[in-house]
Amino acid sequence: MSATDAARGPEIPEPRFGFWRRCYAMTVKEFIQLRRDRVSFAMIVMLPVMQLLLFGYAINTTPHNLPTAVLLQEDSDLGRSILKALENTAYFHFVREVHDVTEFDDLLTSGKVLFGVEIPRGFERAVRRGDYPALLVAADATDPVAASSALSSLGVLVQTALSHDLYTGDPPTMPFEIRAHARYNPAASSRLNIVPGLVGTILTMTMLIFTALSVTREVERGTMESLLSMPITPVEVMLGKIVPYVLVGFLQAFLIIGIGVFLFGVPVRGSLTMLALLSTLFITTNLAIGYTFSTIAQNQLQAMQMSIMFFLPSILLSGFMFPFLGMPVWAQYVGEGLPLTHYLRIVRAIMLKGAALPNLEYDTVVLVLLMLLAMTVAVLRFRRTLD
Template identity: 85%
Template structure:
């Protein structure tokens, strides 16, 4: 063996004892120090499991109770009041509105302000006493079959049993009156009629947040931010330049999703396509503004992505996409009202399934506009601070 081919044991002989473990320990310490400095990542480690536990443990309810209900009471009698009390005793119905005509009754269901409507006709008590078996109407907003199904299935058994126990009228084998249920907007209780319109908002939320959340941080990491800041351009102009191109991208996505939903899944579009397009554009812009706000706060693209995930998780859980919104506790509903997806789900389902108009959707449209302006204001102010 030549000298050149001889193995070099000099490095092995100089290797300190336990050198491998010391170097590995140093790398572990380094990673912990870096993790401590990266506050966003550390918050994700702590907050995501806590958030999931709280949301799934307290906010999520697949058998919703105390659902908002309107009543059209055409006669004020003891029997009518007993019926309403019996309905409330089921724990499924909570009477929040008393209307005076059928038009107001229908408008509340159309706008989504109530999920059920109970109509007690004139002469109802006298017809019951005479044994005429009159009909009591219960109309349900069945766009969400999960929210409406349990309450409707409990009507006949619970209500009539309670009435016969309290009022001692009729024979248990022959109910003193008939309950006619009318499942509106989705009488077949098809889940895809509820899920497919909801996917429009869910997919747009995820993609729009990510697109703009990476915009400013990408400029910083590529080193092009200095050139951008040296230009005679205001923070508002920077924001609009970052957002407007993706409005078109989001609009194309919405057309694609809705088109597939209509052609492949048979989801109807009973309302105005123009109104749906306008409010979808508002929703897209709102999410882009929120994503842009994240990009002005985050220091790198990883943090921007983590912020987007932290926002998307409660959006999908508290908006009413996966679980009935009305069945959540009050504190969870307050949080949900601050999420753009909550309002857009009501809008897209109301337009596509109910044929709702702008007056029916006024509250949710104004809420989206307010959230958009709030996010843009924070983004501009935050961007100004990054200039200093």
């Protein structure tokens, strides 16, 4: 026996089932740690449940009862029959009656309605005389999925619904023309809808993650003590952490929009200045929400998990992947509370429709309110001590 072996002493024999006992001890330890980390445990349960409920109940790729405005320039029996026939198709739901073309166009530009039906003056008389007049159906085609189903089946469904009132041959033919006008995206190009939506989606994901880790990173690195010892208020800490990422988010938006315009041919018909200002508002709103998560989470893992839990319904219920107005009413109410929903309307309206600020007043006000609410909660939740 060498001197080294003598110094080590006699070898302790491996206990029976030692490998399995150690694995069992580590397994028990992980379960205990998981039980203590309630946020992670909640994510394990909530993520699959949320996905199942959203895809099962809220997502609908063939939307019905879409909001429609009508410009009825004559009050006639035939006009009312046509409107009733359109409603019976289950695609159109008349929510507004307008009195001039300007109001008709403003509703489509602002996104308050997806369709507009115009019955011109003297329409019934022209039908009786066999002049084959035109009935206009204008559609907001910025989302081709929402508009295509209704437009593609429009003529056949209306013809079937009016076959008893207007039977003009065997088989019956329509005594008037239906002119379907797909506005803003007449070619039904999906890239015109997706690329502007990607601006909001990418900004939501990155801005949430950047600031959700801000406070928890300070705690885990041990720099929060130095920060708390400084004569600085919670509002000043929040603004100091948000402002740099506003510039980062603005750069991201500039890159995405620039690539969309020059590589994919997406137009920018509205004001670039207004798009920049409202994009900055959206970026600040998401940063404030992410900062709120960082004041609630106890570590960076929990902050990431909260960001994912917020991002998942945002991408599914905002109208980015599926038609917003095709979702059930309860899902639309949830979507209205998400910043991405309002920004998607803003960016698509400015880029594809050339919308002005009065057309976007509602979505702008909601973004401001969400930003102020998130900032208020963040300031109130900010921990002035490390406990």
